Amino acid sequence: MPTTGGGPRVRFAPSPTGYFHVGSARAALFNWLVARQSGGTFVLRIEDTDAERNREEWAEGIVSALHWLGMDADEGPYRQSARSARYAEAVDLLWSAGALYACDCTRDDIDARNRAAGIATPGYDGFCRARGLERVGPDGGGRALRFAMPHEGTTTVADVIRGDVVFPHGAMDDFVVVKSSGAPLFVLANVVDDVDMAITHVIRGEDLLPTTPRGILVWQALGAAGWVPERGGAYPGLPVFAHLPLLVNEQRKKLSKRRDPVAVEDYRDKGYLPEAFVNYLALLGWSPHDGREVFTVDELVEWFRLEDVNHAPAFFDVAKLTHMNGEYIRALPVGEFIERCRPWTSGGAGSPAGGAAPWPSRTTAPWPAGSFDEGAFARMAPLVQERVATLGEVPAMVDFLFLDEPVVDEGDWARVVGKDEGAAQILEAARAAYGALGAGLGDGTGSGAGFDPETLHRVTQELAESVGRTLAKTQGPIRVALTGRRVGPPLFESMAVLGRDRVLARLDAALRRLGVPPGT
RNA sequence: GCCCCCAUCGUCCAGUGGCCGAGGACGCCGCCCUUUCAAGGCGGUAACACGGGUUCGAAUCCCGUUGGGGGUGCCA
Numbered sequence: 001m002p003t004t005g006g007g008p009r010v011r012f013a014p015s016p017t018g019y020f021h022v023g024s025a026r027a028a029l030f031n032w033l034v035a036r037q038s039g040g041t042f043v044l045r046i047e048d049t050d051a052e053r054n055r056e057e058w059a060e061g062i063v064s065a066l067h068w069l070g071m072d073a074d075e076g077p078y079r080q081s082a083r084s085a086r087y088a089e090a091v092d093l094l095w096s097a098g099a100l101y102a103c104d105c106t107r108d109d110i111d112a113r114n115r116a117a118g119i120a121t122p123g124y125d126g127f128c129r130a131r132g133l134e135r136v137g138p139d140g141g142g143r144a145l146r147f148a149m150p151h152e153g154t155t156t157v158a159d160v161i162r163g164d165v166v167f168p169h170g171a172m173d174d175f176v177v178v179k180s181s182g183a184p185l186f187v188l189a190n191v192v193d194d195v196d197m198a199i200t201h202v203i204r205g206e207d208l209l210p211t212t213p214r215g216i217l218v219w220q221a222l223g224a225a226g227w228v229p230e231r232g233g234a235y236p237g238l239p240v241f242a243h244l245p246l247l248v249n250e251q252r253k254k255l256s257k258r259r260d261p262v263a264v265e266d267y268r269d270k271g272y273l274p275e276a277f278v279n280y281l282a283l284l285g286w287s288p289h290d291g292r293e294v295f296t297v298d299e300l301v302e303w304f305r306l307e308d309v310n311h312a313p314a315f316f317d318v319a320k321l322t323h324m325n326g327e328y329i330r331a332l333p334v335g336e337f338i339e340r341c342r343p344w345t346s347g348g349a350g351s352p353a354g355g356a357a358p359w360p361s362r363t364t365a366p367w368p369a370g371s372f373d374e375g376a377f378a379r380m381a382p383l384v385q386e387r388v389a390t391l392g393e394v395p396a397m398v399d400f401l402f403l404d405e406p407v408v409d410e411g412d413w414a415r416v417v418g419k420d421e422g423a424a425q426i427l428e429a430a431r432a433a434y435g436a437l438g439a440g441l442g443d444g445t446g447s448g449a450g451f452d453p454e455t456l457h458r459v460t461q462e463l464a465e466s467v468g469r470t471l472a473k474t475q476g477p478i479r480v481a482l483t484g485r486r487v488g489p490p491l492f493e494s495m496a497v498l499g500r501d502r503v504l505a506r507l508d509a510a511l512r513r514l515g516v517p518p519g520t
Numbered sequence: 521g522c523c524c525c526c527a528u529c530g531u532c533c534a535g536u537g538g539c540c541g542a543g544g545a546c547g548c549c550g551c552c553c554u555u556u557c558a559a560g561g562c563g564g565u566a567a568c569a570c571g572g573g574u575u576c577g578a579a580u581c582c583c584g585u586u587g588g589g590g591g592u593g594c595c596a
Contacts, residue, residue, distance in 0.1 A: 210591040486557085
């Protein structure tokens with residue numbers, strides 16, 4: 001295999017046509033792993049030759065998402081849009097060598113001829129191959145340039161994952177290498193770049209497997225025509241190929257941007273941890289021999305082997321990803337959990353969390369800027385941490401602490417308070433019992449019969465017994481009155497952090513809501 | 521149509537001729553724990569697509585069938 005002395009050179013070569021696709025992220029990961037585990041170089045190349053479909057913001061999104069995942073490029077990003085002169089040189093050379101021919105057929109011409117010939121094949125029929133049309137100019141002049149496929153023989157793709165895959169030339173048509181506008185196409189630009197950038201391993205999705213023999217033919221034609229790599233030195237032999245199984249949806253179709261949740265940016269914004277995301281991605285098509293599923297990136301770099309990658313497509317299972325993310329969140333030291341929550345907690349409603357930071361791009365805290373209480377959140381954090389699977393779920397667990405009025409979930413209110421005839425009695429009893437507890441101890445540092453979780457638990461237990469209910473049944477209406485929801489972090493800790501005054505005020509508010517006059 | 525790839529529980533993987541009456545994880549179901557909800561613990565559900573070979577022996581090797589997918593663009 002060709003190298004430049006410093007280990008393998010791999011590349012991740014996405015086309016910026018939309019949000020960063022999870023399938024692309026996995027391809028990037030596997031490339032990155034090969035580079036990391038063998039002292040190689042991870043090259044990033046933006047394949048933006050199709051000006052119609054590419055946008056600068058998408059390219060920036062790719063760089064930013066790769067950074068988030070911890071896979072910064074060692075080299076690049078290179079841009080194909082900045083290398084057109086190089087492609088033009090390659091085309092000139094190929095043309096002079098007779099590997100290409102000009103063609104002025106339109107798609108309609110081709111289809112019409114195929115229909116007339118009774119051929120159902122959609123491919124090109126080679127109509128212009130022997131016409132000897134001249135190249136009109138470097139801008140194409142309305143004539144596309146096609147690659148003259150050998151009629152006989154086969155091309156074999158030596159794939160590390162699948163073994164040798166043989167493609168008969170007879171089944172491949174004369175594909176277009178340069179558009180009639182003069183713009184180079186994927187096969188040409190991609191191969192020229194791989195040669196120039198001294199790429200040794202091409203690791204990409206299986207959807208590219210059928211076009212690989214074309215690339216190989218171009219690679220060989222370039223070499224035969226005397227193409228000199230940009231970095232100098234001998235013309236390199238073919239790179240090692242590895243075609244990864246596709247990522248599919250529940251219908252077993254290739255993951256589509258349009259209907260599947262494939263944007264890495266969305267997972268980031270929802271509060272998935274990059275290390276969990278990478279861990280899950282690695283498991284799609286690969287697994288360590290000892291069957292472990294949770295491991296660090298360092299372990300992944302050490303254990304990963306391209307040869308061990310599966311052949312079959314894998315379903316991207318968000319449920320499993322989410323579970324794994326929960327495991328990672330729970331494993332975090334509390335202090336770090338608090339820090340990692342910051343984008344979802346410290347922002348103010350309406351303004352992007354984190355101020356000028358580009359990320360998270362769409363999340364905002366549901367409470368007004370400035371009303372977030374660092375200390376209160378820190379006290380609740382351990383309890384929240386073990387109850388969320390994504391950081392995006394955090395605000396809903398603690399919003400009652402930072403909003404003047406709790407957001408009442410009408411369904412929960414109806415179910416736990418409205419339909420419960422004993423609710424008013426419980427709330428009144430709770431108002432009295434909690435009101436009798438010592439004031440001013442809501443900061444949790446007080447002693448004695450203060451407003452602390454233990455006391456609140458005991459008092460509520462007594463209250464439950466006095467009304468002949470279980471503690472579980474008793475805390476329901478109280479929880480909804482205080483937090484607006486039926487479920488949430490443990491009640492007594494929540495009350496202690498909320499403080500006596502707000503607890504009493506919210507109980508009063510709930511009673512008013514029920515039509516019971518306050519003050520008995 | 522043609523070319524190519526693929527095939528173990530619903531899902532992701534383990535399994536590379538005997539250790540497999542197939543193992544783990546997610547999901548789902550039940551129980552336990554429990555102030556809600558989670559988490560955690562315990563148990564359960566559930567698969568080698570089919571048919572031929574090869575072999576003393578096949579989930580594992582070969583062939584075929586069926587099924588699924590990808591490609592077949594002046595997209596990448």
